[in-house]
Amino acid sequence: MKFINYLEKISQVDIFGMASFMIFFVFFLLMTAWALKADKKLIDEMSQIPFDQKQP
Amino acid sequence: MQVEKFYYDNKIVKMFAYATILWGVVGMTVGLLASLQIFWPASNFSHPMTTFGRVRPLHTNAVIFAFVGNGIFMGVYYSLQRLCKARMFSDALSKIHFWGWQIIIVAAAVTLLLGYTSGKEYAELEWPIDIAITLIWVVFGINMFGTILKRRESHLYVAIWFYIATWVTVAMLHIVNSFELPYTAMRSYSWYAGVQDALVQWWYGHNAVAFFLTTPYLGIMYYFLPKAANRPVYSYRLSIIHFWSLIFIYIWAGPHHLLYTALPDWAQSLGTVFSVMLIAPSWGGMLNGLFTLRGAWDKVREDPILKFLVVAVTCYGMSTFEGPMLSLKNVNAISHFSDWTIAHVHIGALGWNGFMTFGILYWLIPRIFGTELYSKKLATNHFWIGTIGIVLYAVPLYWAGFAQAMMWKQFTPEGQLKFQFLETVTHIIPMYITRSIGGTLYLVGVFIMVYNLWKTVATGKLIADEPAEAAPLPKVIEAHGKEYWHRWIERKPVQMLVWSFVLVAIGGILEIVPTFLIESNIPTIASVKPYTPLELHGRDIYIREGCYTCHSQMVRPFRDEVARYGEYSKAGEFVYDHPFQWGSKRTGPDLARVGGKYPDSWHYNHMLEPQSMSPGSVMPPYPWLLDDQLDASTTEAKIRAMQTLGVPYPEGYDQLARADLEKQAKQVAENLAKDKIKIQSDREIIALIAYLQRVGTDIKGEKKELAELK
Numbered sequence: 001m002k003f004i005n006y007l008e009k010i011s012q013v014d015i016f017g018m019a020s021f022m023i024f025f026v027f028f029l030l031m032t033a034w035a036l037k038a039d040k041k042l043i044d045e046m047s048q049i050p051f052d053q054k055q056p
Numbered sequence: 057m058q059v060e061k062f063y064y065d066n067k068i069v070k071m072f073a074y075a076t077i078l079w080g081v082v083g084m085t086v087g088l089l090a091s092l093q094i095f096w097p098a099s100n101f102s103h104p105m106t107t108f109g110r111v112r113p114l115h116t117n118a119v120i121f122a123f124v125g126n127g128i129f130m131g132v133y134y135s136l137q138r139l140c141k142a143r144m145f146s147d148a149l150s151k152i153h154f155w156g157w158q159i160i161i162v163a164a165a166v167t168l169l170l171g172y173t174s175g176k177e178y179a180e181l182e183w184p185i186d187i188a189i190t191l192i193w194v195v196f197g198i199n200m201f202g203t204i205l206k207r208r209e210s211h212l213y214v215a216i217w218f219y220i221a222t223w224v225t226v227a228m229l230h231i232v233n234s235f236e237l238p239y240t241a242m243r244s245y246s247w248y249a250g251v252q253d254a255l256v257q258w259w260y261g262h263n264a265v266a267f268f269l270t271t272p273y274l275g276i277m278y279y280f281l282p283k284a285a286n287r288p289v290y291s292y293r294l295s296i297i298h299f300w301s302l303i304f305i306y307i308w309a310g311p312h313h314l315l316y317t318a319l320p321d322w323a324q325s326l327g328t329v330f331s332v333m334l335i336a337p338s339w340g341g342m343l344n345g346l347f348t349l350r351g352a353w354d355k356v357r358e359d360p361i362l363k364f365l366v367v368a369v370t371c372y373g374m375s376t377f378e379g380p381m382l383s384l385k386n387v388n389a390i391s392h393f394s395d396w397t398i399a400h401v402h403i404g405a406l407g408w409n410g411f412m413t414f415g416i417l418y419w420l421i422p423r424i425f426g427t428e429l430y431s432k433k434l435a436t437n438h439f440w441i442g443t444i445g446i447v448l449y450a451v452p453l454y455w456a457g458f459a460q461a462m463m464w465k466q467f468t469p470e471g472q473l474k475f476q477f478l479e480t481v482t483h484i485i486p487m488y489i490t491r492s493i494g495g496t497l498y499l500v501g502v503f504i505m506v507y508n509l510w511k512t513v514a515t516g517k518l519i520a521d522e523p524a525e526a527a528p529l530p531k532v533i534e535a536h537g538k539e540y541w542h543r544w545i546e547r548k549p550v551q552m553l554v555w556s557f558v559l560v561a562i563g564g565i566l567e568i569v570p571t572f573l574i575e576s577n578i579p580t581i582a583s584v585k586p587y588t589p590l591e592l593h594g595r596d597i598y599i600r601e602g603c604y605t606c607h608s609q610m611v612r613p614f615r616d617e618v619a620r621y622g623e624y625s626k627a628g629e630f631v632y633d634h635p636f637q638w639g640s641k642r643t644g645p646d647l648a649r650v651g652g653k654y655p656d657s658w659h660y661n662h663m664l665e666p667q668s669m670s671p672g673s674v675m676p677p678y679p680w681l682l683d684d685q686l687d688a689s690t691t692e693a694k695i696r697a698m699q700t701l702g703v704p705y706p707e708g709y710d711q712l713a714r715a716d717l718e719k720q721a722k723q724v725a726e727n728l729a730k731d732k733i734k735i736q737s738d739r740e741i742i743a744l745i746a747y748l749q750r751v752g753t754d755i756k757g758e759k760k761e762l763a764e765l766k
Contacts, residue, residue: 020308020326020566024333027559028301035296047292049139049213050282 060208060528063521064137066424068150070518072130073417073424075158077509079126080413081502083118088495090115093676094643095488097666100676105169107676109602113180114168119405120178122161124269127413129157129196131276132219134420136203139213139279141526145202149195156192160185172242175599175635176257178264179233183244186234193230197223204549208526212549214295218275220549221303221556225267228560233260239697240690243596247701250630251318254638255568259310266306269404270372273412274302274341277369280416281345284361290347294340302337303556305330307563312383315392316612317638318627324385326567331383338376345369360435364415367443371407375400390465393608393642395484396457399450406446406498414438414505421509427516434508442501448494456487465616473619477645482672581628584754586703587747589691589713590720594747596694597740599637601678608639609648609751622649622752629755632703644675651753656724657731659745681741688738691717720746 092099093108100107137144144150164181167173173180181189200223204216233256235247246253282289289295311319311327346369349356356362378400382391391397422429429435463483466474475483587595598604611617613624625648630636654662661668664682666675695710705713718737724746725737735741 020563021329023562024304024308024330027304031300032297035293038293038296043292046211046213047282047288049209049211050135050215050279051288 058527059525061523061525062143063523065133065144065147065150065520066518066522067520068144068147068154069130069134069420069424071154072126072133073421075154076123076126076130076413077417077506079118079122079161080410081499081506083115083123084495084499084502086111086118087115088492088499091488091492091495095485095492095674097674097676102677102679104171104601104678104680107601107678109605109676110169110171110173112605113173113177113602114165116178117164117168117180118161120264120268121164124273124409124413125157125161127409127416128222128268128272128276129153130420131280131416132200132272134424135215135276135279136200136219138524139209139216140203140207141209141524142203142207145199145206149199149202153192153195153199156188156195160188160192163188167242171600173599173602174234174236174244174246175604175637176233176246176253176260177604177640178261179230179257182242183234183236183238184242186230186236189230190227190234193223193227197227201549201553208529210529212552213279214289214292214299215275215279216549217299217552217556218271218278220553221299221560222267222272222275224553224557225263225271225303225307225560228557228564229260229263229267232564233257237697237700239693243690245694245697245701246635248634249701250633250636251320251627252568253634253636254314254317254630255311255319255323257636258313259307259564259568262310262313263307265401265404266309267303269409270306271303273409274298276416277341277345277365277412280419281348281365281369284359284365284415284419285349285352285355287348287352290344290350294344298337298341298344300559302334302341304559304563305334305337307560308567309334309383311567312388313640314638315383315385315388316614317610318625318630320627323567328383328385332380335377335380338379339373342369342373342376345372360432360439361415361418363436363439364411364418367439368408368411368415371403371411371446375404375408378403389612389614390461391457392612393640393646394457394461395453395487395641396461397641399453399457402453403446403450406442406449410498411442414442414502417505417509421512422516424519424522425513425516426519427512430508430511430515434504438501438504438508441497441504445494445496445498445501448497449491450494452487452490452494456484456491459487460484464620465614467616467619473616477620478670478672481643481674485674580631581626581755584629584631586632586698586705587750588720589695589717590724590743590746591750592694592698592747593686593688593691593717594743594745594750595637597681597744598747599635601681603647604637604639606639606641606643606675607645607647608642609646610638611646611648617646621646623755625752626755629752632698634698634701634703647748647751649752649756651749651751652756655731656727656745656749657733659748660728660733660735660741663741663744681744682735682739684740685738686721686740686743688714688717 089099090108090111093111104110133144133150163185167182167185168180172182174182200219204212236244237247238244248256278289278295308330309327311323312331313327315324315328346366349362349366352362356366381387382397382400391400418429418435460480460483463475463480464477468474609625611621611624618624658669660682662670663678665677666673691713692710695705695713699705699710721737721742724742725735728735
């Protein structure tokens with residue numbers, strides 16, 4: 001396999017840039033919405049995980 | 057429910073901790089040597105193994121992969137067991153991982169000093185070592201996932217997410233960037249060429265910073281900072297947002313290392329946009345770390361461990377603010393190729409990685425040895441000496457970088473360049489000296505730590521198997537509140553792995569693939585021809601001696617660079633460059649247009665004694681190139697490898713190459729003889745001169761298309 005150019009050219013290459021940004025942005029919004037809505041008890045419990053054991 | 061008894065493996069943590077300390081001392085000492093060599097050429101000792109071009113890769117590889125690498129494993133092996141409430145999956149795998157990694161480090165150090173290098177920054181190691189790294193990384197992965205799968209804690213704490221993302225992304229980066237075609241047992245050519253090689257390399261290089269120096273240490277921060285402060289992290293919600301947005305954005309930012317180069321413009325812009333966005337998750341993480349200490353700042357005053365962690369997190373914040381600024385084109389035009397970059401990375405390396413590691417060592421060693429730290433006072437002294445060291449290291453370099461870049465760009469009223477390149481170097485030598493003093497202080501601090509920890513270990517006894525108990529994981533996990541999609545991922549860590557991989561792969565693919573597929577991105581230039589066999593050998597010597605550590609081969613389209621070096625570089629010029637040699641730092645001038653600039657004899661004398669040709673130069677001498685015989689026996693293999701990679705040598709040329717090589721070598725020797733230099737035509741210097749005289753000449757004679765004046 002040689003990494004040379006397979007396609008002659010691409011029209012509107014900026015679509016790669018825009019698509020990348022949109023994918024990220026939608027993902028970011030969904031994830032932020034989840035993190036803010038998540039159950040408080042669950043969040044508290046998870047943040048306590050490092051303290052569950054006794055230190056010698 | 058029945059509680060199970062089990063034991064944490066502290067022995068492996070101890071081994072990684074010792075390795076961290078050992079390689080830290082080695083890597084930083086080598087770094088100090090490299091810093092001396094920059095202003096004091098005699099400290100290169102006129103020997104190939106101790107010359108900057110080989111010492112610098114040794115320093116970077118040692119501190120990144122040996123010091124921080126072992127630091128990561130120390131932090132992961134300690135925290136993962138406790139977060140999963142389980143011993144590591146397999147003691148045997150832990151041992152293989154440990155010893156395998158140490159053998160790789162030793163092999164890396166030896167081969168780098170011997171000049172075996174792939175010529176790609178932070179990925180210099182040659183192909184057999186690359187394969188070994190892959191295998192050991194897989195061992196680490198199995199051990200980590202095995203532990204996660206047999207855990208007794210239903211939730212995966214955020215630190216573990218960072219570890220998973222680290223593992224999967226480093227695996228991907230390492231494999232993609234290390235595609236190379238071996239042509240001897242220890243040497244290879246990068247599979248990619250020119251622009252594509254540069255894009256893959258900096259996609260790798262940037263993400264090595266992201267996923268080797270940052271994400272694992274963030275995971276470590278999320279465990280050890282709350283432990284050391286004895287309070288939970290400020291906002292766990294923020295840590296979730298921090299994680300997902302960080303790993304998603306980071307992967308895109310690589311092209312910011314190639315602004316104003318011959319990389320297609322759209323890829324440069326993509327890198328800039330995502331780099332600026334990176335501020336948000338990075339600062340989210342930093343603030344989360346610092347706010348964890350809210351109401352506990354009185355403790356910071358007394359506890360050296362917290363002091364280290366606070367400065368580490370602050371340095372993380374500083375360098376992640378600076379990074380996006382440096383990816384703005386107008387700032388990058390000044391910072392790139394200058395010492396500004398070196399200052400920037402050392403805020404991250406000395407402050408973030410170094411201080412985080414020291415803080416954890418001070419916290420962890422007494423605990424696994426069941427004792428107290430020998431001296432809090434010494435640790436505090438270490439903290440202050442180290443902090444002053446960082447300041448003395450970074451501030452002069454910021455100054456040097458800015459001053460030099462400004463001098464490069466200055467013109468006289470008559471429109472001439474105001475400064476010779478060498479003048480801009482000698483101007484900043486005082487700053488280089490101060491930098492070395494800062495580095496020395498930092499290293500002194502490390503030795504204080506070694507003594508302190510030594511004494512601590514002497515007063516305690518290793519708790520090799522630390523008893524613990526926990527209930528096994530119930531078959532049906534109780535959900536708190538409503539079930540969310542996130543729980544679905546968390547319940548199955550393998551899915552977590554797949555999702556992190558998908559996220560980072562999207563970034564990599566969308567960024568890299570277009571450059572590979574589309575011809576219009578890399579306009580071909582008819583006059584650009586493959587290297588002759590002798591030039592190819594010369595180029596490999598250039599790579600072997602690490603010339604790229606000080607010389608760029610990339611003239612940016614700026615007025616001053618075009619005036620100083622010549623026509624700016626085009627993407628099409630590099631299509632036969634396996635690997636690319638654009639460089640990232642100009643301690644010496646750019647060489648993209650050096651071909652034909654000086655007579656052959658100038659190069660000969662310059663390599664023998666640089667100061668004889670340019671008085672005051674800080675370049676090290678390369679006298680062995682004049683004595684060593686060129687190994688022409690690999691010529692055929694090199695040509696065939698290049699043909700496999702798509703370089704259009706005529707079929708069967710490998711058999712004719714040796715004759716062409718000898719013919720051209722005789723020509724160079726004759727040129728030298730005209731200037732009263734007697735040398736056999738089979739010496740390495742001949743090949744290097746042939747290469748240097750070729751660089752950038754392909755398009756020199758081209759007529760420029762000028763706009764027609766009416």
